[in-house]
Amino acid sequence: MNKYIFPPIINQWFGQRGWRIRRHQYEMAKAAEQGQHALLVASTGAGKTLAGFLPTLADLIDTPFDGLHSIYVSPLKALAVDVERNLLHPINEMGLDIYVETRTGDTSSARKARQRVKPPHILLTTPESLSLLLSYPESVDMLCDVRRIIIDEVHAFANSKRGDLLALSLARLSQIAPKCQRVALSATIENPVQYQQWLSPNARADDVMLVQGESAAAPQLSIMLPENEMPWAGHSGNYAVPQILREIEQNNTSLIFCNTRFLAEFTFQKLWEHNDKNLPIGLHHGSLSFEARQKVEGAMAQGKLRALVCTSSLDLGVDWGDVDCVIQMGAPKGSSRLLQRIGRSNHRMDEPSRAILVPGNRFEYLETLAAFDAVNEGVQDSEEFRPGGLDVLAQFILGLASAGPFDEKQAHQMVCTAMPYRNIDAEQFSNVLQYVATGGYALRAYDKYCKLVQQDGLWRLSHPKYAATYRLNAGTIVDLPMLNVRFKNGRSLGKVEENFAAALCPGDCFVFAGLALEVISIKDLDLLVRAATRAASIPSYMGARLPLTTHLAARVREMLVDSNGWSRLPDDVRLWLKMQGQRSKLPQPDELLVENFPLNNLHYLAIYPFEGWNAHQSLGMLLTRRMENMGYMPMGFLANDYALLIWSVRHVDDVKPLFSPDILDEEFTDWIENSYLLKRAFREVAVISGLVERQHPGKRKSGRQVTFSTDLIYDVLKKYEPDHLLMQAAWADARLRMTDIGRLGDLMDRAANILVQVDLDRISPLAVPLLAMIGRENVMQKNTEDTLLIESQSLGDIAMMP
Incomplete structure (x- = not known):
């Protein structure tokens, strides 16, 4: 490709910095010149963001332009600010008369109003702020001449409700500015075709040019091993703290x-307990205040910190080129996520990124090694896109009406150009529209829910006030509250995450604050409990969990049975697997292994699906309910990413009846309806769809008020209109997102044909980590980790026998 496609001033600027324009940067410019949409997949540090902006800079240099030329969309407000800083450097150094501004939730109302009248040449924004911008009548004049929209880190949110909202915004933007070119950037996409379809104005991959970046230097990865033996259980990697401090010093x-905020806080605390040299170490995660995060980010940018403990809050694109090493605490749960994090080290394409992986336990060592291999092979995780959320579509329709009257048929045609909604028919669209207009059959009598009216064949707002409340409440991110654990007399024991509480039903028992508690009910934001009169069955797990990808789980299963590859494993991990093969059986990739063994007068089922914690937690809920109905008297269960353990009073002779697919029709439906999962899902879709507003002009509802409002409406709809649009949306969320029902359903469909039951006279080596977790959770007082380790030593004697 002719390198002189760029104006001379851009070539000179690259030359002055000792850089060369990359092939993929040329190809992106060529796509822009030809008027093509483009998806760029290139390694971290390959200059992706600059590749997205170079055609805009070249166009503005060559042709005077008055108004908004390009929009840049980032998944993070902080990333938009970071790009503004890095984009202004080349603009200022080349002396270009190009204006760049940011528009996010942190931008003042006065600046936003001024931007709608006199926009900059380049606007940096987020999906939420773009959808809000489109809700103003003057947005048509502001956006009609937009030439390009650049979507960064597209993998991070395209297949989510934020992606649904952005896809609808893109459809609206194409209607306003038909010649606008779409560009998306990513470092971690395994299946580009789906993202090309998502980016296309017609949901067709052929509409979007795929540009592959130049090959980057291979990363330098290593796995940190403990100085003694690999732990049986736990995820903290606490054993490695002294070794990590030595790495920080170097x-x-x-x-x-x-992987979790809890682990970040714990690791930060442990590092400082051992930090005798007072090395400056910071902490960064999403629960910290904006000011605290901003202070830490500034200290990193200025080189004042030797180390920063962080979560996924820093997975994306913040450009600190002088990071020498990335340390991953615990298994990464996915090769794409690991690759993204590794790229934060030596944020330059021609220099290898350096990363150290710290597995927390023996299972995690296998997963870490699987991710290590996947990254070195260049294999990433893939995911299937799901249909767009109806609650997001409802929000979009209200925003569309806020911008002005619209025709139903034309709006439906526009929505169908967005890939997540390409299969929505006229009847479905009309149902969503009628919901926005009236609230539905059970709510239409209330004026507050009647937001749209039809006049002269066009739909319009019934009152201007609904535009104001829409703009205060738009977005798809709903903060999940913590619930207070209380006795009926009002005594508080602390807080649990709503994710955990929502899966409980009245009568369930769990351990919290060292006490065995029985659930009475959830009322507003209180989880009401009483002292349990029987054994607690569900340990309390605090902290959000990253899902184990299907790809990585498959690699771990293959590793378990590939004894020829065990030479790469530490001695204690290799002996552990050898013991399992001799004492019981190693689960084959096409098998569902279920072990049955007695211990301390109870009977245990150890199940190895390798489908991830979320699916296993749901499976545990369902199986214990079925076991209860069948008279086995289950006492409890726990799960990790690889396996599930259930203990009961009675022995299960034949486990096959437990795994029949009808469990998803019977026990699943009963569990969802009697737990608070559906009510919690309804709250989220009610907020996103605009049925319940979190904010009104001059005031904001508390979390308790929002919960009370949505719970009240839920009870009304459940009684009088159970097939209401939002009830359908809530069921879809509860089935897919909160329980990982897709993976669980696939497992149950195959279970009868792949199930292998092994009856043992005592615990198997593979089950020891699960039993060790019980000891740590204090669910059963007799089983401690020490006794399990003694048990495992006797298993070691068996493994050493000829």
Whole structure:
């Protein structure tokens, strides 16, 4: 490709910095010149963001332009600010008369109003802020000449409700500015075709040019091993803290990634307990205040920190080029996520990124090694796109009406150009529209829910006030509250995440604050409990969990049975697997292994689906209910990403009846309807769809008020209109997102044909980590980790026998 496609000033700027324009940057410019939409997949540090902006800079240099030329969409407000800083450097150094501004939730109302009248040449924004911008009548004049929209880190949110909202915004933008070119950027996409379809104005992959980046230097990965033996259970990697501090001392700057906020706080605390040299170490995660995160980000940018402990809050694109090393605490749960994090080290394409992986336990060592291999092979995780959320569509329709009257047929045609909604028919669209207009059959008598009216064949707002409340409440991110654990007399024991509480039904028993508690009910934001009169069955797990990808789970299963590859494993992990093969059986990739063994006067089922914690937690809920109905008297269960353990009073002779597919029609429906999962899902879709507003002009509802409002409406609809649009949307969320029902359904469909039951006279080696978890959770007082370790030593004697 002719390198002189760029104006001379851009070539000169690259030359002055000792850089060369990359092939993929040329190809992106060529796509822009030809008027084509483009998806760029290139390694971290390959200059993706600059590749997205270079055609805009070239166009503005060559042709005077008055108004908004390009929109840049970022999944993070902080990333938009970071790009503004890095984009202004080349603009200022080239002396270009190009204006760049940011529009996010942190932008003042006065600046937003001014931007609608006199926009910059380049606007940096987020999906939520773009949808809000489109809700103003003057947005047509502001956006009609937009030439390009650049979507960064598209993999992070395209297949989510934020992606649904952005896809609808793109459809609206194409209607306003038909010649606008779409560009998306990503470092971690395994199946580009689906993203090309998502990006296309007609949901067709052929409409979008795929540009592959130049090959980057291979990363330098290593796995940190404990100085003694690999732990049986736990995820903290606490054993490695002294070794990690030595790594921090040897590097100028290190990023320490943790999978949960709890683990980030714990790791930060442990590092400082051992930090005798007072090395400056910071902490960054989403629960910290904006000011605290901003302070830490500033300290990193200025090189004042030797290490920063962080979560997925820093997975994306913040450009700190002087990070020497990335340390991953615990298994990464996916090769794409790991690759993204590794790329934060040496944020340059020609220099290898360096990363150290710290597995928390023996299972996690296998997963870490699987991710290690996948990254070195260049294999990433893939995911199937799901249909767009009806609650998001309802929000979009209200925003569309806020911008002005619209025709139903034309609006439906526009919505169908967005890939997540390409299969929505006229009847479905009309149902969503009628919901926005009236609230539905059970709510139409209330004026507050009648937001649209039809006049002269066009739909319009019934009152201007609904535009104001829409703009205060738009977006798809709903903050999930913590629930207070209380006795009926009002005594508080602390807080649990709503994710955990929502899966409980009245009568369920769990452990919290060292006490065995029985659930009475959930009322507003209180989880009401009483002292349990029987054994607690469900341990309390705090902290959000990243899902184990199907791809990585498959690699772990293959590793278990590939004894020729065990030479790469530490001695204690290799002996552990050898013991399992001799004492019981190693689960084959096409098998569902179920072990049955007695211990301490109870009977245990150890199940190894390898479908991830969320699916296993749901499976545990369903199986214990079925076992209860069948008279086995289950006492409890627990799950990790790889396996599930259930203990009961009675022995299960034949486990096959437990795994029949009808469990998803019977026990699943009963569990969802009697737990608070459906009510919690309804609250989220009610907020996103605009049925319940979190904010009104001059005031904001508390979390308790929102919960009370949505719970009241839920009870009304459940009684009088159970097939209401939002009830359908809530069921879809509860089935797919909260319980991982897709993976669970696939497992149950195959279970009868792949199930292998092994009856043992005592615990198997593979089950020891699960029993160790019980000891840590204190669910059963007799089983401690020490006794399990003694048991495992006797298993070691068996493994050493000829």
